[in-house]
Amino acid sequence: MSKERKMTLTIPREEFMSPGHLACQGCGASLAMRLALKGLGQRTIVCIPACCWAVIDGPFPHSSLDIPIYHCAFETAASSASGVRAGLDMVGDTETTVLAWAGDGGTFDIGLQALSGAAERNDDIIYTCYDNEAYMNTGIQRSSATPVGAWTTTTPVKHYKKERKKDIIGIMAAHGIPYIATASVAYPEDMVKKFKKAREVRGTRFIHVFAPCPAGWKSRPEDTVKLARLAVQTGYFPLFEIEDGEKWTLNLKIKERKPIAEYLKLQGRFRHLKEEEIALIQQEVDTRWAKILKSCGL
Amino acid sequence: MSKKKEARKIVFESEKEMPAVPMSLGSMLYNKTGAWRNIKPVIDLSKCIKCGICWKFCPDASIDIVDDWPQINYVYCKGCGLCAEECPQKCIAMVEEEK
Numbered sequence: 212m213s214k215e216r217k218m219t220l221t222i223p224r225e226e227f228m229s230p231g232h233l234a235c236q237g238c239g240a241s242l243a244m245r246l247a248l249k250g251l252g253q254r255t256i257v258c259i260p261a262c263c264w265a266v267i268d269g270p271f272p273h274s275s276l277d278i279p280i281y282h283c284a285f286e287t288a289a290s291s292a293s294g295v296r297a298g299l300d301m302v303g304d305t306e307t308t309v310l311a312w313a314g315d316g317g318t319f320d321i322g323l324q325a326l327s328g329a330a331e332r333n334d335d336i337i338y339t340c341y342d343n344e345a346y347m348n349t350g351i352q353r354s355s356a357t358p359v360g361a362w363t364t365t366t367p368v369k370h371y372k373k374e375r376k377k378d379i380i381g382i383m384a385a386h387g388i389p390y391i392a393t394a395s396v397a398y399p400e401d402m403v404k405k406f407k408k409a410r411e412v413r414g415t416r417f418i419h420v421f422a423p424c425p426a427g428w429k430s431r432p433e434d435t436v437k438l439a440r441l442a443v444q445t446g447y448f449p450l451f452e453i454e455d456g457e458k459w460t461l462n463l464k465i466k467e468r469k470p471i472a473e474y475l476k477l478q479g480r481f482r483h484l485k486e487e488e489i490a491l492i493q494q495e496v497d498t499r500w501a502k503i504l505k506s507c508g509l
Numbered sequence: 510m511s512k513k514k515e516a517r518k519i520v521f522e523s524e525k526e527m528p529a530v531p532m533s534l535g536s537m538l539y540n541k542t543g544a545w546r547n548i549k550p551v552i553d554l555s556k557c558i559k560c561g562i563c564w565k566f567c568p569d570a571s572i573d574i575v576d577d578w579p580q581i582n583y584v585y586c587k588g589c590g591l592c593a594e595e596c597p598q599k600c601i602a603m604v605e606e607e608k
């Protein structure tokens with residue numbers, strides 16, 4: 212390879228997350244933060260409730276982020292961000308982006324009320340849910356974001372999760388907020404672009420980031436990006452945007468979706484599933500995919 | 510990440526040294542996570558096409574770009590193997606760590 216050739220950089224080079232943080236090997240949530248901040252930049256304040264990220268960042272008085280962090284209570288990511296926003300507005304700072312950064316438990320479950328309140332007021336914040344599909348920080352308990360079929364410590368193999376994953380995007384779209392997007396750590400360019408775009412929009416913005424968790428999914432740490440990519444390619448986690456609650460855009464069209472089994476078989480949390488059960492999951496993915504295509508006018 | 514920050518662990522000798530409100534005073538760079546590693550990535554630069562994919566996906570921001578080449582920062586690399594898995598040239602080998 213020629214020595215003169217430049218390194219190809221498809222996302223900004225600047226880092227706002229340092230090494231030395233406490234995430235497990237191959238953690239999707241830490242990659243998610245690294246990418247999100249590349250899109251948002253230095254003028255950002257982040258509110259982090261109880262979740263893995265409250266630990267990943269590091270113990271007081273140390274931090275692995277180069278931006279101010281406000282550690283808040285589990286259910287208060289959105290209301291804390293609303294408060295920080297109000298404070299900044301009072302001192303005339305309209306430039307700083309306020310980011311709420313919560314897990315799926317903190318978003319789909321306990322923080323939903325605060326999030327709905329902020330969205331209803333259309334508070335000027337970016338709310339990001341990094342979704343690892345369970346309460347990982349406390350030892351892999353099921354959340355309403357845990358998918359059908361999954362093992363967790365509170366849905367053991369004999370009683371694996373039977374309930375469907377909550378449609379958080381549908382809930383947020385019903386609030387009619389100006390910007391909603393899904394993003395994946397396997398598609399850094401798309402993800403950084405969405406955070407950049409969200410930064411320029413005013414009002415409540417919601418970004419749902421798919422963040423594989425090797426520790427909780429019983430997957431290999433090196434498969435984190437592969438799993439996130441398969442989630443998109445199977446149609447399990449499509450990449451799309453919704454503007455003003457109405458205008459849906461599919462960001463990545465997939466001609467031939469991969470079978471969901473390919474995604475499931477790489478994760479220990481689905482190891483117990485029988486063929487019939489996988490077929491049912493496939494049906495559900497197909498139904499949701501068709502619905503999203505329809506919403507996008509495709 | 511500003512390079513000015515010290516890779517030093519901050520320890521308070523007494524409560525008088527503590528700030529009035531909880532605030533971060535230093536970075537996690539003091540925490541040399543390379544010690545977590547069992548296997549380590551080794552790049553064969555002769556096959557590298559400088560695509561930047563390994564750098565892009567490292568969850569620990571432990572691949573630096575030095576003179577336009579990827580370089581593993583072994584002080585922090587946790588040995589997750591993601592870079593090796595994603596490298597399109599398959600030119601990153603995960604080898605047993607010698608300790």
Ligand SMILES: Cc1ncc(C[n+]2csc(CCOP(=O)(O)OP(=O)(O)O)c2C)c(N)n1
Pocket residue numbers: 240261262263264284285286313314315316317318343345346347348349354
């Ligand atoms: C009010 C309250 N209830 C329970 C807890 C304990 N707790 C801390 S983190 C956590 C789970 C967080 O799950 P999630 O939001 O999905 O983030 P993850 O750990 O998966 O990143 C729980 C239950 C708490 N801190 N506060």
Ligand code: SF4
Pocket residue numbers: 233234235236237238239240241263267343347348423424425426427
């Ligand atoms: S438990 Fe999962 S989400 Fe939490 S730090 Fe480990 S890999 Fe990341």
Ligand code: SF4
Pocket residue numbers: 237550566567568569570571572581582585586587588589590591592593
């Ligand atoms: S093995 Fe993991 S932590 Fe180490 S450089 Fe590669 S991607 Fe980064």
Ligand code: SF4
Pocket residue numbers: 552556557558559560561562563564579595596597598599600601
């Ligand atoms: S992914 Fe492989 S080919 Fe691409 S820059 Fe890294 S080492 Fe080189």
Ligand SMILES: [Mg+2]
Pocket residue numbers: 314315316342343344345346347
């Ligand atoms: Mg979670």
